Structure formats: structure tokens, C-alpha cells
Amino acid sequence: SVTFLSTLSSVLVLQDFQTTEVWRAAAVEFIATFAMVFVGTLCTISTLQTGFHHPVLVIAIFQALTLSLCIQAAAPMSGGHVNPCITWTEMLTGHITPVRALFYITAQALGSIVASLAVKNIVGHTLAWKYMLGGCYLHSQPSPTSQQVGLQPGRALLLEIILSFFVLFIAYSVALDPQRLPRTGPRLAPFLIGILVGLCIFAGGNLIPGYAGAGTNPGRCLGPAVALGKSMWSHHWVFWAGPAVAGLAMAAMYRVIPPSHLQAYARRNAAILTT
């Protein structure tokens, strides 16, 4: 019936679909995710190509800088999510509509895929597979002389949940909560989130030989999986399930303890004292 459809429409805020605004914002998410994955993957390949002694440290620094710049550029146009985990949690906490979330996640997935394909085309098939396009995996290729190494799916999922929650916990407190963003300011926030993700890349990247580290961004993980295929799809679900669970946990916490609740408490106390 019309009533049911209009109710559904107002719940999903389908009028978002009819405006060009959400299309353009999704285009920005596409471009920013494309830029982040393209430049980030080139930096990763350049680092591994050079033979650094501590490549994970160098990769973490360059990913942090690339992400910071992409957020800084995209924030005034789309919010600068560039990560389905952020978009999903923003939807759960009611900051964006389900329709906008769908647009964003599709755009992020496409941006990552196109960037991975572009890098694969530029560096060639051999180099792309050698460094797996900087992608996400639990087990690197088994070499003929050694047994396969890596991390079990259960442990990887636990790590993925905890580190994604860590990213969300800090990101909400410094940037995503509308009451907190003006305090951090739009200049510092992208750097804090860049440092945050750089920390997570370093924390997981050297932990277990053969394990690429936590993704904390399923969009970033999707591109190399599509571009390379085959073994890159193995256990790929972990990099989506982890952030999804972390987003649910964050949304629950956000309802119970909003990031600005100490200020609200201080205001209430002040109100009681002045009575």
C-alpha cells in the first residue's frame, strides 16, 4: 500500500536517492578511495621494492600520510569516510541514512577495485602478485620448500574486531561525533585518524610471519582481492565480518556513553549547584 511504501521510504530516507547531492558525495568517496588505494599501494610496492629492513614501519607511515590527505580533501564534500567500516557505523549511529550508506560503500568498493586494477596494469602482473598489491590475507603463498604460514581465521577475526573497534572508538571521540569535531577541528582530525590507522597497520603487520595484518577497512581489502583473484579470496570474509561486528559494538556504546557525556554531566552539576 501507499502508506507502507511511504513509511519505508521515510525510514530509509529515499528522497536522498532523488537528489544529486548524494550522487556527488558518492563520486567524491569513489575518487578519494581510489586515490588512497592507488597512492597507498604504489608506496607499499615502492617500499617492498627498495628492500627496507623494516618495511612495515615505512608502509605504516606512508599509509597514514596518504589517508590523512585523502580525508582532509574529501571531508568537506562527503565527510571523508573512505572506509565501509566508518560508513556502516555512521549509519548505525544515525548520522547518515541507509540509502547514503549504500551509495558510499558501493563507491568505496568500486574506487578500491579500479585503483587496484590500475596499479596492476601499471606495474605488471608479476610485480602485482609478488607484493599482492598490498592486500589483506591471513596466509601468504606457500613456497615449495616451506609449509604455509599465517594466522588462524578465528584469531584473525578477534584481532580484526578489536582493532576496528579501536579505530571507531578514537574516530568517534575525535571526529565523527558532531559535538566533538569542533573541539578537534577539521585540520587536526584527519591527522589523528591517519596516525590511528598507521598504528593499527604496524601493530598487526609484523605479528605473525605470513599474515598481512588487520585490515580495519574492508574497502581497501576488496580491491586487491578482485584484481588478483584466486588465493586472495581465501578467508576474505574476515575483513568484512570484523569491522561489521566492531561497528555494532561501537553503535551500542555510543548510545550508552556518548563521547561528550562528561560535559553534559558537568552542565547538570553546574545547574544543580546554581539552583
Place this chain on the structure above:
Amino acid sequence: SVTFLSTLSSVLVLQDFQTTEVWRAAAVEFIATFAMVFVGTLCTISTLQTGFHHPVLVIAIFQALTLSLCIQAAAPMSGGHVNPCITWTEMLTGHITPVRALFYITAQALGSIVASLAVKNIVGHTLAWKYMLGGCYLHSQPSPTSQQVGLQPGRALLLEIILSFFVLFIAYSVALDPQRLPRTGPRLAPFLIGILVGLCIFAGGNLIPGYAGAGTNPGRCLGPAVALGKSMWSHHWVFWAGPAVAGLAMAAMYRVIPPSHLQAYARRNAAILTT
């Protein structure tokens, strides 16, 4: 009698116990301490796993960044202590009630323990013991071929007191004193305290072979001790006694020379001149 109970209640501010605010603030301390110990320990293991030439420098930098982000995130919800030494001294200087301090220290201890158990589960028993979960100890494991090395408890206690006091002295001047925080600002303060703690980690970490360096945060030290047990409990009291004594010294100094006393002196002089 009722009078005695109401007096005791008002001294301890037991109404804190009845509001949900302190429960939620303690939950934030739990999450922030969990995040700090979890990510910090992973970074420490990643660093030691990679075989850096100067691991203590790298660990100090990553701990400083992790701590900064956790304080930045938790500050608007709980004050962002994430350290029983800070909570204890805040109580002694009258900035928080004894009941709130008890909640916070319990939450910090639990957060550190759960984080250490989670890391131990993810990296496995062997790796956890190999790097001692980045914990606090005076003597590393004696190897069969060499005699036990490390630092004597008396000297370690002295170092613990001095470095904890150093942390408190700077932290009060840049952030914990209510008159000074607006000058530093809520954005810069977490970074200054992160640098401060990073300095302490670097200062103590290379001092004596086999000695892990000063803790300056008993909560952080408790987790690995509970998760690993056995020799990690040896001389563990040093990491609690040192900060406790330093907190008493800081509280005494805070009464005599408040961090803003130079400004007050300037104001008094100005008042005399205008008379």
C-alpha cells in the same frame, strides 16, 4: 549512627556511586586502558619481532602515539587517566572523589588484564612469553648459559619514584591543573603527555641489560603479570609503590607551589602597583 554514616558518605561522596555517570566514566577508562595495552603490546611485539637495531626507541615512539590517541579519545568522557598513578594523585589533590578513584583504578586494572589475555590468545603462548607481553620486570629470564641480569629492587624503586614524579610534575603543569589546561588546550595536551611517557620509556629501557625500564603506570604493568603469572610477579610491588610515593610527593608540592603560582605572583605585583 545516621550522622556518622552521612558524614562518611559526604566525605567519600558516595552519591557518586548512585549515579550512572561514574559507572559510565569507569567503563570508558576500562575501554581506553584496554585499547592502550592491547595496541601498545601488539606494537611492542611487532617491533621486537622485526629485529630493529634500536627497538626501545621504536617502542617509545609507538607507545607515545598510542597513549596520546587513547587520552584524546577518553578525556571528554572520563578525563582520560588510563593510569592508576594519575587517578591516585588526582584524588589526593582533591580533583576527584575517593569513590570515583576506586571505580577508575578497578576499571584500569581490568582493562589491562583483559587486553593482556587477548594478546596472549592471539599471538600464542610461546610468543607471549618470548617478549613477556611488553610487561614490567626487574630481571629478565635467566638463560642456562648466563647468570641472571637486571636491576636491584631498591634502585628500581628509586627510579620508579623519580620518573613517576617527573610524569606527574609535567602532567599537572600542562593538563591536570584546571587553570593550566586552557593554556595548553585539549588538543596539544595529550601529545605532550604521550611524548613525556615516551621519554621515560626510552630513558629507562636501555639503562641496565635485563631490566625492562620504569613502568610509571601500575595498571599497564598488572595485565602482563596476571596473564603470564610465575616470574612476572617477582618484585611486582615496585611498580605500585613507586607511583604511590610519587603521587604523595606531588600532592604535597601541589599544595605548596601550584603550577599557576607564577601567574598569581604577577597578578599580585600588578595589584600592588595599581594601588
Place this chain on the structure above:
Amino acid sequence: SVTFLSTLSSVLVLQDFQTTEVWRAAAVEFIATFAMVFVGTLCTISTLQTGFHHPVLVIAIFQALTLSLCIQAAAPMSGGHVNPCITWTEMLTGHITPVRALFYITAQALGSIVASLAVKNIVGHTLAWKYMLGGCYLHSQPSPTSQQVGLQPGRALLLEIILSFFVLFIAYSVALDPQRLPRTGPRLAPFLIGILVGLCIFAGGNLIPGYAGAGTNPGRCLGPAVALGKSMWSHHWVFWAGPAVAGLAMAAMYRVIPPSHLQAYARRNAAILTT
């Protein structure tokens, strides 16, 4: 006829030509590009001369710092383009007149050429050729014992377009859009653009042996080509065509999705809600 000439004149804003302002601004572009190429090339030669293990990383950092300082110095006098790619796109988006763009690009080209000749004169012919004055090329010199290496022109052009667009996309959002610059502020913006270009230098510099990496600044590439001649002119068009195409793409995107469009959308929504 007079009408046609006055129309042409007003389209090109030829009165710009008659004022001394544009001459002086172009002089600043000349000096700033000269300084950037001169100091940048000396840093590159110093780095390669020292035999760093990871010269591209060191070069990227020093180029980022040099560029930041030159933009910081030139911005209040000319806008601080120091890059024909920026000037070209600023013209396409209507922020500067075609006449001013012509002045700027000529000044940038001359600045780069004079700087490269000055460095060649100071370090001597052998050293200048050994390190190719830090110039832009797809293939390094073929050595007698090995086959020529490098990147095919088609792939290099694709990389040049994408990285130039990346530079423009971020630069417009943080600095070149007049509505966005006050948000970033004139202090931070030069550093962000320096980091941005440093990232691009690192991303491309180690990708393929024998390939110098993407230019993203045709002015910087022109100087070494003129000063050294011969093989440095091979495929030089790539370093101009890439930024030219990227500029056209950026100008198109700028019309459709201006960097401040989310604010405009928020204002429109607020207007609707208050109606």
C-alpha cells in the same frame, strides 16, 4: 575590428598585461621556482652522492620540505604555484586570467632552466650527467652490459595523469579553492602540499628500475632537460601531457562537485528545515 579586439581583450583580461602587478608576481614565481629547483636538485645530488640505502625516501622528504618553504614564501606575493600544472588548472577553473597563466608558466619554465644551468655549472658536467640533475625520464641510460630499462610511455602517461590529478584534487580541497583556504589556513596548506608531492615522488620513484618516477610538475622537469639535452628530451612530452589532462579532469570535476558543496547542501537543508 575594435569590438572583436576589445572582446578578446576582456576575455583574456589583457589589462593584466598593462599593470606591473602581474610582472612582479611572475618575478616571484621565477624566484620561487628557481629556489625550489636549485635547492631541490642540490639535495638530490647530495643524497645520491652520499650513497643512502633508500635515496628516494630521503629525496622525497627534502623535496617536500623545500617545496613547502617555497610555497610559504611565494604564496602572499603570487599565490605560490611554482608548478605549471597548478597554474594551468587555476586558469581552467577561472581563478586566474589566461594572461597571468602565460606569465606564470613562462616564469616557472625560466626559473627551472636557470636553476638547472646554475647547478650544472657548480657541480660540473660529469656529476650533472651522473645524477641527471634529478630530472624526469622514463628510461635511464643503457649501460653497455645491460639492456635498457624503464617504463613504457603509455603506462607512464597513465601514472602521470593519475598522480597529477591526485595532487590537484587534494590541493584544491585544502588550498586552491578560495572558500576552503581559510579553513586550512596559510600556515598548514604549504606543508600539506609538500607532503602530497613528497608522497608522489616516493610512490613513483622506486616502482620500476630505470624510471625516475612521476613528475607532477612539468616546470621542474623542463630545467634538467634543457640543461642536459640529448636523451633527457626522450618522451619529455609525457611530463606535460599528463598534468594537462589531469588539469582538464580537475576543472570538470570542480564545476560538478565544488569542494565546499557539503556546506552548501547543509545550508540548503537548514533553510528548508527553518521554513
Place this chain on the structure above:
Amino acid sequence: SVTFLSTLSSVLVLQDFQTTEVWRAAAVEFIATFAMVFVGTLCTISTLQTGFHHPVLVIAIFQALTLSLCIQAAAPMSGGHVNPCITWTEMLTGHITPVRALFYITAQALGSIVASLAVKNIVGHTLAWKYMLGGCYLHSQPSPTSQQVGLQPGRALLLEIILSFFVLFIAYSVALDPQRLPRTGPRLAPFLIGILVGLCIFAGGNLIPGYAGAGTNPGRCLGPAVALGKSMWSHHWVFWAGPAVAGLAMAAMYRVIPPSHLQAYARRNAAILTT
């Protein structure tokens, strides 16, 4: 006659000589230059002593930090020149009087000499000569087995002029122009100038074997020459003539294109449009 003397006095602003202010400011310049040369030279010797793989990079970083701190400390008392090249150009652009310039340059020269003598006394004659007190020279000592190496005086003078002008060009735009300093702010400006001088030290330091790199600060060069004597005086004039010529060029440019001329132009245009 009295008229001639009073004219001369007013041109040189000799009343500066009679106030205690200029004496105290010169004393600050002496202390700050002494600190910069003393700490900077110790850092240089410590770096070379340790056997770093890339000492010039480490030296450049430490000189940049030392200089930044010395400017930060001296700026509110004397302007924080600590460099005769800055003082000379400030006099030419009319920001300070000739008498003040004479006081400052004398103080800087004395500060550098006393610091070099102190370092020579502490580290001993052999070590002082081994590392030439971090001084300025075109040719290192000829060893018995090899021919003398270094840079010809003409080329060194050209490099000295260009890099000194680079320092002045950036320093005026970010700090020395009274209209520009409030934009950069007193916290950031000393760091920018530190980075600037660090860049110049790195740019010239590895260029030609046996050449110490450009001085861009004749005061800093004078101390080691006086303390060591003999061959350190060879071609010493280059380190004074270069900055002197660069100062004349900067003063000429400052008259024609003041750093804030774009703002003035924008104001004029706005005035025309509103007419």
C-alpha cells in the same frame, strides 16, 4: 660643524648607542650565538665521532633544532638574528639602525669566537682539528697520499650567494617582514627558519668531496677560523662576500616586491570594484 655631526647622528640613529636597550639586545645576541655555535659544534663532533653512515643528514637535523631553539629564546629580546647576514639585510631594508647592526654583528662574531675556543679547549687540539670544529672551508686538508680536493672560489661564491639569498627570501616572507610575522606566528617561525638552514646545510654538505658546504652565516664561520687559524683562513672572504651580495639583492627585491604585495593589490582591486 655641529649641523654635520647632528645630521650624521640622526642618519646612524646614534641615540641607540646611549640607551641600555641596544646593549642588552646585543648581549642576548652574544649569548644566543654562543649557545648555537657551542651546542651545534658539540653535536657535529658527537655525530662524526659516532660514525654515522650519513653524518651530514644528522648534523643538518641537529643544527636545525639548535637554531630553532636559540631563535625561539632570543626573538622576544633581540629579534633572534644570530646571523650577521640577517642583521646586515635588516639594516639595508631599514628595519634596524646601522648602530644596532654594528652592535649585533660584533656580538655575534664574539659569541661564535668564544664558543669555538671553548669547544676547542674541551675536546682538545687533535679532535678540534680532526673535525675542523664544524667550520667553513672550500678545501679540506691535503693528505700526503692524495691531491687536495674541494670547490673553486668562484663556484663557491656563486653557491654562497644563491643559498644566502634563498635563506633571506624565505626568512623575510615568513618572519622578518613586520606584516608577515603575525601570520606565521612566533611559535612556528623559528622552526621554519631552522628547517630552512638545515636544508642549506644538507644541500651543500655532500656536494663536492672536501668542501664543507655553504655557510649562509658568516658569524658561524668566523669562530672556527679564529680558534684554529692557519688553513681555516684560506678563502674565508667567500663566506662574508656571499651573504653580503645576497643581502643587497634581497634589499633591492624587498623594495620592488614587498612580501605582502598581493594583499595590497587585492585591497586596491576591491577598492576599484566598490567605486
